[in-house]
Amino acid sequence: MRNIKLTIEYDGKRYLGWQRLGDTEKTIQGKIETILAQMTGEKIEIIGSGRTDAGTHARGQVANFKTASTFETEKMLDFLNRYLPRDIVIKQVEEVAERFHARYHATSKTYSYYIWNDVIPTAFHRAYSFHYPKRLDSEKMNEACQLFIGKHDFLGFSSLKKTKKSTVRTIETISIQKEGSLIRFTYVGDGFLYNMIRIMMGTILEIGSGEREIATINQVFKEKIRTQAGETVPAHGLFLDEVSYK
Incomplete structure (x- = not known):
């Protein structure tokens, strides 16, 4: 399995925060996971560096996910930014070490x-x-x-x-x-x-x-x-x- 790191920018005013919620689609995590599932054909769960509250914005949120997809990172970047809402932008897609964890390995924010x-x-x-x-x-x-x-x-x-x-x-x-x-x-x-x-x-x-x-x-x-x-x-x-x- 590949481990993919995302650097994400978003305008949080339309959303109920970062964390996926079962009864609504208005979360940053939920929006990104939906597009990743469409791209890979897999059920994807992304791990964020931390949760941001409803209405909070980000210039440099970081998340990672595991996938068996062979998509090149450049194509992932293009696909995500083509189909995500305009107020969520993926700034960078990188393949990282298998053990990398966006939350546990963060040293400062x-x-x-x-x-x-x-x-x-x-x-x-x-x-x-x-x-x-x-x-x-x-x-x-x-x-x-x-x-x-x-x-x-x-x-x-x-x-x-x-x-x-x-x-x-x-x-x-x-x-x-x-x-x-x-x-x-x-x-x-x-x-x-x-x-x-x-x-x-x-x-x-x-x-x-x-x-x-x-x-x-x-x-x-x-x-x-x-x-x-x-x-x-x-x-x-x-x-x-x-x-x-x-």
């Missing part, structure tokens, strides 16, 4: 979250950024970001209820770039829990607007209580930019 920080909303960025009209203090937000960097238990900054799996993650960097009213927050880490970035982002915005004290970040790390952190910002401002491997 890079996400971006976009804020439109202006009293007046935007017609062009509305589906890809969160309109936040309140004045933001850049110094306070930078200070908040620094507290998230490092190895921490992020349970209080997630929507997880109870889990036997570790909720410790390491954030390598958080950077902020501003161009006019558009602010881009870039997160790089070894992994992210359910809604973790969106809750961190909500917490940073509340600190930047003066609604929350910066000390609450360490308080949430200590007590691990979700309700002590900020709001969960909308998914449509979030992009999975890149998944890195050894």
Whole structure:
């Protein structure tokens, strides 16, 4: 069996997230598996590097699947992009080692979250950024970001209820770039829990607007209580930019 790696870009606004759901066709995984089955004549299950929520976008999602098909990778690329919806694009198709696993072998992920920080909303960025009209203090937000960097238990900054799996993650960097009213927050880490970035982002915005004290970040790390952190910002401002491997 061949092991095929896909690098995928998608606009998530029409979909219910990455993961295939039994009662709907509106998932990224489901759409790609359907076209792969048509191409190979096999029942195909693709393994994503992680799940993205409903409305979240991706520039560099990675997935892999096993197939007995003899299709050349260039022909796979052409077939997929010809028959997939236009808001899902396969950027690269590669044949990889049999043991490669898109989720288990990922070493880091890079996400971006976009804020439109202006009293007046935007017609062009509305589906890809969160309109936040309140004045933001850049110094306070930078200070908040620094507290998230490092190895921490992020349970209080997630929507997880109870889990036997570790909720410790390491954030390598958080950077902020501003161009006019558009602010881009870039997160790089070894992994992210359910809604973790969106809750961190909500917490940073509340600190930047003066609604929350910066000390609450360490308080949430200590007590691990979700309700002590900020709001969960909308998914449509979030992009999975890149998944890195050894």
